[in-house]
Each structure stands twice: as C-alpha cells, then as structure tokens.
Amino acid sequence: MLTAADIESFEKAIGYTFKDKALITQAFTHSSFVNEQKINKKSDYERLEFLGDAVLEMISSAFLFRKYPQKKEGELSKIRASLVCEPALAFASEKLNIKKYMQLGKGEEATGGRNKESIIADMMEAVIGALFLDGGIEESKRFIDTYVLTNVESMQMFSDSKSILQEIAQGQNLGAVRYEICGESGPEHDKIFDVRVFVGDKNLGEGSGKTKKAAEQKAAYEALLVLKKKNNVFKEH
Structure with a gap:
C-alpha cells in the first residue's frame, strides 16, 4: 500500500510536490490492485500511461529534432525508439526505484510483477502523465530531460548493447566477449x-x-559505458 511517506519520498527524489496527490497515487496503481479492492476503488495507471506516452514522444521528438539537425526522419525515429523502449525506460527508472512505489494485486506480486520491465516502463510514462496534468508541460519536460534524455549517445545503444559490444571488441581487438552468471535470487517463478x-x-x-x-x-551496456569513458572507442556509433 502506497503511504503518504512514500509519496513524499518520491516527490523529494524528483524535486516536485504534487498538488493533487491522487494523480501520483494513480500513476503507481496497477489494475490488479484495483480489481482486488472491494470498496473505495481507485483508478489504475493506464489512462495516465496513455497520456504520458504521448508527452514523452513529443518531448523526445523535439529534443532530437534540435540536437540532430542533419539527421533524416528515419534516423530520428530509430534513435527515439531506442530511448523510449521498455528496457531503456525500465533502466532509467532504477535511479528513482520505481519498483518500490508500485501498488500491485497479490496475484501480480506473486508472479513477479514488481520486476516486469513492461509494468515499470508503463509506470514511468504514467508518472510523466501525472506530472503533465499537475504541473504542466514544463514539469513533465524537466522529468524527461533528467531521467530519460540525460545521455542520448549512450542510451540509444541500450537496446542493442550486446551486438555493439561484440562489434567493438572484434574491431578493436580487445578480446573475446563472454558472459558469466554470478548469482540467482528469488523463487522459481x-x-x-x-x-x-x-x-x-x-x-x-x-x-x-x-x-x-x-x-x-x-x-553489456555497463561495459560499453566503461569503454567509452576509458577510450572513447565507439565514438562512431
């Protein structure tokens, strides 16, 4: 259950205080949670996610339009897609610990909903929608600029990080790439x-x-960031 203290903690993290607390509560409420409530049913995040998705597309499109004046529409679309895809949004959400604030039904919780990238990404967009309604386009833009568009050159590689790392390792003779499982946690499901x-x-x-x-x-993405910082070996990407 999302508490007033939870909301205050999130507001402090993003540097914005909601005038209408119901909006941010709705942004963190999954339909499975709503369906389990017998009385005082609240709205789930899906309508806010719909709105936030549109705001995110507009803000990111305008940002890329200005940042890359020489790129064609197809190139801009590809970059935008990599920035706002589910894995990228879920990765960006880790700075805010979005998972902590989710209101999930018992069934969704039991089947690992708190770690599903699709839900995490949707709730990031729902937060954007809530910010747009409560604080206007400037607040939603500030959030997007801070948590989604912070490093476009790096984030656009996120969706293809394994193949890019393989390409760089081969092209720069850095050695073979191999992955090693170093731990597992949680129940089987x-x-x-x-x-x-x-x-x-x-x-x-x-x-x-x-x-x-x-x-x-x-x-692989973390490895790419290390290589970029040390050697700038993939400036061509």
Missing part, C-alpha cells in the same frame, strides 16, 4: 539473474534481470 561480462580477461560490467538475456544486455 520470479528469478533474478546476475551476470558479469568479460572482454578478454577483464570484467567490464555487471547486470541483473528477470531473464539471462536481459541481465546480459545490462551488463
């Missing part, structure tokens, strides 16, 4: 996998996810 990625003999990144592939993608 809701496992979280921890993975390390090695390039040559160096451990360059770690990631966690509900599937091995998702964990490997996050580990």
Whole structure:
C-alpha cells in the first residue's frame, strides 16, 4: 500500500510536490490492485500511461529534432525508439526505484510483477502523465530531460548493447566477449539473474534481470559505458 511517506519520498527524489496527490497515487496503481479492492476503488495507471506516452514522444521528438539537425526522419525515429523502449525506460527508472512505489494485486506480486520491465516502463510514462496534468508541460519536460534524455549517445545503444559490444571488441581487438552468471535470487517463478561480462580477461560490467538475456544486455551496456569513458572507442556509433 502506497503511504503518504512514500509519496513524499518520491516527490523529494524528483524535486516536485504534487498538488493533487491522487494523480501520483494513480500513476503507481496497477489494475490488479484495483480489481482486488472491494470498496473505495481507485483508478489504475493506464489512462495516465496513455497520456504520458504521448508527452514523452513529443518531448523526445523535439529534443532530437534540435540536437540532430542533419539527421533524416528515419534516423530520428530509430534513435527515439531506442530511448523510449521498455528496457531503456525500465533502466532509467532504477535511479528513482520505481519498483518500490508500485501498488500491485497479490496475484501480480506473486508472479513477479514488481520486476516486469513492461509494468515499470508503463509506470514511468504514467508518472510523466501525472506530472503533465499537475504541473504542466514544463514539469513533465524537466522529468524527461533528467531521467530519460540525460545521455542520448549512450542510451540509444541500450537496446542493442550486446551486438555493439561484440562489434567493438572484434574491431578493436580487445578480446573475446563472454558472459558469466554470478548469482540467482528469488523463487522459481520470479528469478533474478546476475551476470558479469568479460572482454578478454577483464570484467567490464555487471547486470541483473528477470531473464539471462536481459541481465546480459545490462551488463553489456555497463561495459560499453566503461569503454567509452576509458577510450572513447565507439565514438562512431
């Protein structure tokens, strides 16, 4: 159950206080939670997610339009898609610990809903929708700029991080890329996998996810950030 203290904690994290607390509560409320309520039923996040998705598309499109004046429509669309895809939004949400605030039904909770990228990404968009209604376009834009568009060059690689890492390792003769499971946690129906990625003999990144592939993608992305910081070896991407 989302408490007043939870809402205050989230408001402090994003630097905005909601005038209408019902909006941010709705943004964190899953339909499974609503369906289990016998009385005083509240709205779930889906309408806010619909609105937030549109706001996110508009803000990110305008940002990319200004940032890349020479790029064609197809190129801009591809970059935007990589920035607002489910894995990228779920990854961006980790800074805010969105999972902590979710109101889920018992069944959804039991089947691992708190770690589903689809729900996490939808709730990020619902928060954007809530901010738009409560604080206007400037507040929703500030949130998007801070948590989604912070590093476009890096984030656009997120959706294809494994293949990009493989390409760079081969092109720069950095050694073979291999992934190693270093831990598992949670019940059988809701496992979280921890993975390390090695390039040559160096451990360059770690990631966690509900599937091995998702964990490997996050580990590869962390490795790409390390390589970029050290050598700027993928400035052509």
